């Protein structure tokens with residue numbers, strides 16, 4: 273691990289100012305991913321600005337929306353009544369992530385910012401354009417079983433690892449950030465980016481910007497929801513494929529739908545065409561299978577992840593069936 277300076281702040285403006293002064297300074301909160309990355313020499317900040325004492329951990333409602341402070345911890349958020357009663361899809365996704373110990377250490381803001389778990393990114397003896405731009409991509413011709421089937425580039429085929437982010441993308445959340453130029457709000461589906469020719473950049477955050485909260489509008493998806501996570505073991509494993517499904521159903525007809533997938537792209541993958549198809553359709557396995565077919569248009573696999581071309585549509589159908597209480 274490299275040597276670094278450490279400072280602690282108690283206000284978001286002070287945090288932004290401290291990080292903006294130094295090119296390689298970084299915020300630290302729970303540190304559940306960042307410390308691992310530093311120990312392995314994958315990221316080498318010259319300064320850590322500890323934001324744990326900035327008062328950003330409130331969970332509250334404002335009008336028709338839920339607002340979660342960026343420093344609220346994953347575990348308590350998943351257990352909060354405000355979340356379990358009105359946003360059960362988010363509670364399910366949070367509980368599917370990591371382990372209980374990590375959920376009680378990791379923050380909501382940090383969850384969004386966690387880096388890919390591509391093994392080549394963590395192995396500093398291997399080429400990786402995300403870790404070291406221009407060195408190549410070890411996964412392209414390597415063991416790419418966990419990798420993307422949508423939205424990848426010839427520079428990077430990694431997937432985003434967060435479960436929570438898949439639910440937030442489905443639920444039309446937005447992220448409030450503060451930076452050197454003031455506050456701005458980013459729609460959640462624009463928060464993370466595809467790799468393109470700059471795979472080293474995961475999000476659309478600008479230099480010095482700090483996430484302060486996430487807002488989720490209450491669009492009435494509290495009854496027929498399901499977060500399905502398919503993984504190699506039942507705990508503390510990242511998704512091979514996950515699906516966040518939310519439906520509004522009236523007399524066996526789908527009135528509205530939200531769908532997003534994880535484990536398939538460099539960002540949470542919202543399935544808007546499949547959602548549009550589902551509106552007005554009867555609640556049936558046939559409707560869900562057709563939606564899954566639409567969702568899979570454009571998918572492309574690599575040598576070791578062709579199984580995702582079958583697993584992903586099957587997972588969509590299963591998640592929708594559970595959400596609709598057909599199983």
Ligand code: SF4
Nearest residue numbers: 390392400409428429
């Ligand atoms: Fe690096 Fe991305 Fe290639 Fe993995 S997929 S080795 S993260 S460039």
